[in-house]
Amino acid sequence: MSKNNNTRLSGRAADELRKISIEVGIIKNADGSAIIEFGKNKIIAAVFGPKEVHPKHMMRNDQAIIKCRYHMMPFSTDTRKNPSLSRREIEISKVIREAIQPAIIMEDYPRTAIEVYVEILQSDGGSRCAAINAASVALADAGINMRDLITACAAGKADGKIILDIDDVEDKTGEADMPIAILPNLDTITLFQLDGCLSEEELKQALDMATNGCKKLYEIQRNALMNKYFNDNKNKEV
Amino acid sequence: MSTIERKYVVPGDTIVEGDYKPLINVIKRNNRIISTRIGMAEIIKKDVRVIPLNGTYYPRLDDTVIGIVVDSNAFAWEVDINSVFFGVLQASAVLGRTFSASRKSLSSHFKTGDCLITKIASFDRTRDPLLSIYGPGLGKVNNGEICKISMAQIPRLIGKKGSMIKLIEENTKCKLNVGQNGVILINGTKESVVKIKKAINIIEKQAYIPDLNDIVNNLLK
Numbered sequence: 131m132s133k134n135n136n137t138r139l140s141g142r143a144a145d146e147l148r149k150i151s152i153e154v155g156i157i158k159n160a161d162g163s164a165i166i167e168f169g170k171n172k173i174i175a176a177v178f179g180p181k182e183v184h185p186k187h188m189m190r191n192d193q194a195i196i197k198c199r200y201h202m203m204p205f206s207t208d209t210r211k212n213p214s215l216s217r218r219e220i221e222i223s224k225v226i227r228e229a230i231q232p233a234i235i236m237e238d239y240p241r242t243a244i245e246v247y248v249e250i251l252q253s254d255g256g257s258r259c260a261a262i263n264a265a266s267v268a269l270a271d272a273g274i275n276m277r278d279l280i281t282a283c284a285a286g287k288a289d290g291k292i293i294l295d296i297d298d299v300e301d302k303t304g305e306a307d308m309p310i311a312i313l314p315n316l317d318t319i320t321l322f323q324l325d326g327c328l329s330e331e332e333l334k335q336a337l338d339m340a341t342n343g344c345k346k347l348y349e350i351q352r353n354a355l356m357n358k359y360f361n362d363n364k365n366k367e368v
Numbered sequence: 369m370s371t372i373e374r375k376y377v378v379p380g381d382t383i384v385e386g387d388y389k390p391l392i393n394v395i396k397r398n399n400r401i402i403s404t405r406i407g408m409a410e411i412i413k414k415d416v417r418v419i420p421l422n423g424t425y426y427p428r429l430d431d432t433v434i435g436i437v438v439d440s441n442a443f444a445w446e447v448d449i450n451s452v453f454f455g456v457l458q459a460s461a462v463l464g465r466t467f468s469a470s471r472k473s474l475s476s477h478f479k480t481g482d483c484l485i486t487k488i489a490s491f492d493r494t495r496d497p498l499l500s501i502y503g504p505g506l507g508k509v510n511n512g513e514i515c516k517i518s519m520a521q522i523p524r525l526i527g528k529k530g531s532m533i534k535l536i537e538e539n540t541k542c543k544l545n546v547g548q549n550g551v552i553l554i555n556g557t558k559e560s561v562v563k564i565k566k567a568i569n570i571i572e573k574q575a576y577i578p579d580l581n582d583i584v585n586n587l588l589k
Contacts, residue, residue, distance in 0.1 A: 162422075180424065180452045235404060239426075241453075241493070242452050270378060271422065272422070272423070273406070273421075273422035273423025273424065273520065274423070275379075275393065276379035276405075277380065277395060277397075278379060278380030279379055313380070355406060359421050
């Protein structure tokens with residue numbers, strides 16, 4: 131995987147994130163929206179709600195429900211992707227919904243639905259993490275009460291080394307992929323997946339690395355929101 | 369005189385630590401007061417709240433709201449109040465207790481598309497908000513233009529002691545009715561309505577700017 135001992139194929143250091151930028155409020159028809167560029171990933175997230183629940187039997191009298199759809203565009207991959215929802219997309223929709231749910235104060239919106247739509251325009255590995263980051267910013271943009279922003283980042287193992295933010299090539303040829311999502315101010319993990327094998331020591335190292343990555347991402351998310359609402363132009367792009 | 373501390377916050381930001389009382393749009397965790405919305409945090413003595421800059425309208429008791437009749441059944445009108453829920457205006461609340469559904473059709477009173485200025489008479493989160501048109505200034509509106517603004521900017525549109533709304537009304541000779549649901553009813557000439565819509569757009573986009581009154585004043589003049 132590595133060109134030499136210190137760098138990866140992409141030229142990044144082991145604990146280096148890809149180039150990330152977030153823009154908030156790009157879809158006027160949605161209540162909240164964001165676009166994230168996470169390396170070569172390009173993802174749009176849009177939020178509608180709180181709104182009436184349809185079908186009515188899904189309504190909960192004591193809290194809101196979250197509906198989430200993760201969808202890849204036919205042109206998002208190198209070969210055409212069937213535009214209908216695949217098993218993987220349905221699974222990732224569920225994973226994203228469960229990752230963002232602990233951050234939302236659901237009790238504030240009884241009998242309502244919050245809809246989160248994530249469209250992958252271009253994918254390059256780590257799209258679920260990027261999607262969670264975009265969805266989190268879009269939720270804040272929609273004015274939904276949240277305990278914290280949700281930040282997600284993956285760590286993994288390639289060539290026997292623990293690396294941060296693995297891309298498509300590293301995901302396919304590496305030994306492990308571990309996406310996590312956290313609430314950085316509340317020190318809470320809302321998503322923890324591990325595909326592959328890691329020793330206990332490696333797991334701890336990967337978790338620390340991913341947590342640090344999430345904290346860097348949090349600053350980017352926060353700056354994106356500050357930039358839109360308070361015209362703060364500093365640190366727009368990291 | 370008490371001092372007010374203000375700062376810009378996003379969800380998850382710690383506003384202050386210590387023995388403070390959380391009021392609106394904040395939560396308390398481990399002795400920290402955390403913002404739940406994007407907006408301006410205010411610390412007044414020991415009370416902390418966040419004035420949000422975005423979000424949809426959530427009904428509250430006694431709020432004055434401007435809505436459009438969207439449907440009616442035998443006993444009530446359904447009114448779009450620019451919120452998560454439709455408002456319900458019961459026939460008995462308009463026509464009195466003697467109203468009989470078998471004798472009178474509700475569409476003969478308010479039709480679909482009619483604009484009403486109403487008040488939230490009852491709302492307890494388990495049912496849709498009940499509306500009332502009893503009170504000064506409430507009832508059906510016969511003329512005027514409707515304009516929408518984010519409900520979070522309503523305090524900015526009204527201004528300190530109504531300064532902003534007075535400024536707009538004096539400069540354009542128009543009458544503005546501001547619903548707390550973010551719907552504004554403008555009564556005036558066509559030219560004034562266009563000017564006011566521009567001013568409202570500026571207020572919505574630049575709500576956080578301190579000298580907003582001057583900017584709006586220049587625009588209207």
